[in-house]
Amino acid sequence: MSAEAIRPVTDRDSAEWWDRVRAGEFALQRCGSCGTPRFPARAYCHRCRGAEWSWEPVEPAGRIESWIVSHQPFLPGVREPYVVVMVRLAAAPECVMYGNWRGEEPPRAGQRVEAAFTAVDDGLTLIDWRPAA
Amino acid sequence: MAGFRDRTAVAGVGYTRFSKDSGVSTLTLACEAILAALEDAGLTADDVDGLATHRVGDSAAPSVVGPALGVHRPSWHLDQFGGGSVSHSVIGQAALAVAAGVAETVVCYRAINARSEFRMGGTGRGLPVSPEVQYQAPYGYVAPPQQYAMFARAHMAKYGTKEEHFGQLAVRQRASAAKNPRALMRTPITLDDYLASRWIAEPFRLLDCCLETDGACALVVTTAERARDLRRPPVLISAAAWGGGDSFLSGGPSDVTVTAAAELAPRLYRQAGVGPAEIDVAEIYDCFTYSVVVQLEDYGFCAKGEGGPYAASGEGIPVNTHGGFLSEGYVHGINHVAEAVSQLRGDAGDRQVDGAEVALSTAQPGYILPATSALILRKG
Incomplete structure (x- = not known):
């Protein structure tokens, strides 16, 4: 598509996701309370509002x-x-x-x-x- | 909200000329449209005690427009961040302020140099600030016509909606604009013209897209009681609803052919005490043709999936009698409300819908900024 890609402006929630992509990993956050996966990255689960989560390669x-x-x-x-x-x-x-x-x-x-x-x-x-x- | 219904009214409307290059500032455009709306109502700026607008960093704020018109200490103002999804909530919030007695005479305006100064969607200025942009811009996915084309394609794939359906809608809106002296584009088009227009982002062609426009429009909102004593027939605000939808990036709905309007519509109709069968004319946010198709479904004028054939037939509810953003001009939502007011006052000239007593007007249905808003207006 592009001669020069538009570089993403990452934020404090997303920076690690981009790092993982650069390392070749396809990961989502998974809620530590209810198990709901989510993307893009952010601190709270939209389903149970839990604040515990981990990265999970999927x-x-x-x-x-x-x-x-x-x-x-x-x-x-x-x-x-x-x-x-x-x-x-x-x-x-x-x-x-x-x-x-x-x-x-x-x-x-x-x-x-x-x-x-x-x-x-x-x-x-x-x-x-x-x-x- | 039964206590809200019909307590406030639109008492005046005003416009600037619509063009591709206004040659003046958005402040000048705002003042011109507001003064015209006040003149229409038989009021002056000395009567104004509230100002409201929406903008995306591209226009004059109420805190600038007020003093410029000698309105130094308004008792209420609203400087709403946002694009087309909040356009109608600005008017709804003004009506709430008036109904609550916080202000008595509010001017709602939108002033925009959307062609000559601040074009939408990454052409002419930096990318919008939204966390979602980082997941889209690197792929060249930045502009509203691309985003709407994406959702239109999903609707086509799921329901068999055809490009000809979009095209017939564009043709009919142009025919309406031919009867509207304000409209930027008044030369009739055919379906062949539509099909021959160049691709912007497949499945959208140039004639699926709204006009980038310089111009302003303003409305005067006051109490229904006061509006009855003013120059023009009052148009009552029967219902105003707004609310959030879901982002389509995460935790959102699994069906991208349903918009936030589907959630909002029942609340709106309940407030007004009417249903889609009672609506005589609908001025529907048409940033792109598909926006009308999906809203005809989500506001209940036809079943889900039938919006394409329904819009193409032209035999249902009269839609976008002024030509809409596709042909009148793009003033980010408020000109749709102004046209609804004109229809209900019965002063829409050659494009008047006979016997129009109840009108729906809607905002961007929530595909880009996940929120929407809408109004139901009634002849006073």
Whole structure:
């Protein structure tokens, strides 16, 4: 998609998640009280309001919820067109994650997909998506 | 909220010219629209004791506009952060303040140079500050048309909604705008024009998208009792509802084809004591065509999944009689309320809906900032 990726502006809740992605780990937070997985990272469980949690590596997989083909230039340094997908996570059905599409064929609604870790440089890895093997 | 119903009213509306380059500041636009609304009501700035707006760091605040109009010590003001999802809550909150006796005459305004100064969505200024942006921007996913296209595609995939449905809606709104002297785009279009317009973010084409507009609009909110003594026929605020929805990133609903409006609508109708069958005209937030389709479902005008064919047919509730954001201009929600007022006063000219007595107007239904708001207005 991009000649130069827009770098994420991380925050105090999310920085560790990005570190784990850079290390090649697909992790979610799991609530220490009720077990509900959550993404993006934050301190309290939205279900039981528990403050105990841990990182848990989960299956880097999901299904295509939707997708777009972006043509209009919105950002400098980006080559259009490109495909952005919205993926509902297999390990956390309440959660969706975005990424660029790394498949040969266009995505299909409901298609099973897996994460494709894309190292942009030493400091940044992004998660893209491709058809499940 | 039965004690709220019909106790307040919109007593005046005012506009600036809509354009692609106003050449003036948002402060100037705000003052011009407010003075026009006060003139419409038969009031002056000396009568104003409250000001309210919403903005995203792109416009003049009440604390600036008030003194600029000689309103030095308003007894109430609201400077609401937010985009289209809060537009109608600003008016609802003004009505609450008036109903509670905190203020008597509030001007609600939105002034925006959305084409010449502050374009939405990462074109022309920095990215918005939201924790979700870091998970989207690196993939080139930053702009409202991309986000709405994503949800529109999900609706198409689940219910068979077609691009032609979106197109017919755009064609009909342009036909309405042709009857509206304020509208920026008044030249009729055909479905072929729609299908030939360039891609912005598939499944959206240029003609699925609202107009980036410079302009302002203002409303005067006062008590129903006082409004009856003013220059124009009062339009009563029967119900005002707002509330949060769920983020679609985490802990949100599993169905992205249902918006926060589905939760809000029953509360809104209950407050007003009416249902969708009693609504005569609906001015529905149309940042993109799909926004209308999904709200026709979530406000109960048709069943879930039938919004595409319903919107395309043009045979249901009259929608966006002014042309909407797609063709009149984009003033971030308030111009939809102003058009509803005009319909209920019966002064909408060639686009008047015969016998309109009850109107619905809605805000962005909660896809981007997960909240929405809406009003039901009634002829006084």
